[in-house]
Amino acid sequence: MSRRLLAAFLLALSVCAPAQAVRIKEVAAVQGVRSNQLTGYGLVVGLDGTGDQTTQMPYTTQSVANYLQQLGITLPPAQASQLQLKNVAAVIVTATLPAFAQPGQTLDINVSSMGNSKSLRGGTLVATPLRGADGEIYALAQGNLVIGGAGASAAGSKVQINQLSAGRIPNGAQVERAVPTALNEGDSVNLGLNAADFETARRVAQAINTRLGGGIARALDGRTVQVQAPVDANARVSFIAQLEELTLEQPVPAARVVLNARTGSVVLNQAVTLGPCAIAHGNLSITINSQPVISQPGPFSNGRTVVAEQASIQINQQPGILIQVPNAPLLSDVVRALNALGATPQDLVTILQAIKASGALHAELEVI
Structure with a gap:
């Protein structure tokens, strides 16, 4: 096989390779089945x-x-x-x-x-x-x-x-007592998504209709998908088991940055992007030194020794360097741009909030 044919063959494989898929049971659960x-x-x-x-x-x-x-x-x-x-x-x-x-x-x-x-x-x-x-x-x-x-x-x-x-x-x-469930009631079951997302609800309904027949599933809102199911209890259990194993293309989650204000942890998902901006960040340190000062009275003055404290305060502010952050359309680019700032995790929380306020961070901030 020539190099040209081999390259064309590998290109065809890469195009036909299936995207990363997840099962329905990993993004949704049957409503009413709960602990x-x-x-x-x-x-x-x-x-x-x-x-x-x-x-x-x-x-x-x-x-x-x-x-x-x-x-x-x-x-x-x-x-x-x-x-x-x-x-x-x-x-x-x-x-x-x-x-x-x-x-x-x-x-x-x-x-x-x-x-x-x-x-x-x-x-x-x-x-x-x-x-x-x-x-x-x-x-x-x-x-x-x-x-x-x-x-x-x-x-x-x-x-x-x-x-x-x-x-x-x-x-x-x-x-000692069982909790009744509404699994076998009605002619349909509802799937509740783990996270509200209209695109995920659409893809779940589309995957069910493609594999099990058109029209049996419909997305009611961004978190609920209604599926027609058999009335017989045994057939319904088999149907739900088959339903949960269906696969769909992994949806892209909403861009989100999770900030832990107590520990300074910052977590970004793959959909986070960063627009071009400029950031200046400097450190401010305040040092307070306290030294005891002893006041000794003169001889035969009937005075007493007094101990006081003398404090000196020093303020040291490092100059902030204006750093230009380029456009970052991928998560790896965002990580590389934030690492270039050299900020601590606690400072990074404040920097990300400021970038979000300026409109350069295309993601939702969630503080936990």
């Missing part, structure tokens, strides 16, 4: 003297008294208020109830101290009902805590690794 948050209040027992200080946490003592009363042990109010329980801690238990969870299935739970307990290591969570937003009980939690930390203290010294006031119980809760 639910559960929470509950409980007690962790069996601690080695690291529980709540009941004199400062009266609700722990009250909870223990109420628990004993449920077991048939009633304490007089005077004795209940004087309980000193160093091996008990009041905790908040949280869990996520996944979609389609049925009674008898188990869940992982998180247990966090809500008092002044020093450590939950070695503790056991007693039976704790977990409630949903409607106040109904959907799961029951109980078990031994797993703490991913360690600590020791003696003679005023303390060493601690990781967090000791929160832990986890794998399969520590059992589902």
Whole structure:
């Protein structure tokens, strides 16, 4: 094969090569299929003297008294208020109830101290009902805590690794009630996009109509795509499974720059472009030195020695150099232009905000 034919063959392959594709399940999800948050209040027992200080946490003592009363042990109010329980801690238990969870299935739970307990290591969570937003009980939690930390203290010294006031119980809760879903209701299902974008909604509807037949999918708005689905439950599950595996050309996201004002982190996506502009950036430093000055009175003057402070302030401002930033149509060009400024991440946050205000940054700024 000659070089000319080989070049033409490689050019044809590059033209026919498919663009980067994503599955529908990666950009959208079936509406109504969602998880639910559960929470509950409980007690962790069996601690080695690291529980709540009941004199400062009266609700722990009250909870223990109420628990004993449920077991048939009633304490007089005077004795209940004087309980000193160093091996008990009041905790908040949280869990996520996944979609389609049925009674008898188990869940992982998180247990966090809500008092002044020093450590939950070695503790056991007693039976704790977990409630949903409607106040109904959907799961029951109980078990031994797993703490991913360690600590020791003696003679005023303390060493601690990781967090000791929160832990986890794998399969520590059992589902008692199922949450009904509207998956099999009606003659259609709605796909909710992970991010609102009209172009993505159009491409999802177009991919479904191309692969499964024209007219069964339509974009209702920038975040919802309605798809006609079989009425039979088994056929609908198979249809949704096939639907989620359909691929479409990866949409170009809206240009966005995410700024973290606390850490100075800056993240840009591939659609960010930069227009030509000029930037001048300089550093200003202020140095304050303080020196003690001692005033000593003369002999036999009945005066006293006075210690004062003398401060000197110096301001050093480096000259700002005006740097011309060329047009940057690609993300790599934007990164190269911003690196040429030599600014710190904290300064870069302010510079990007100023460039956006001037109209040279073609992206949306989001501060988190």
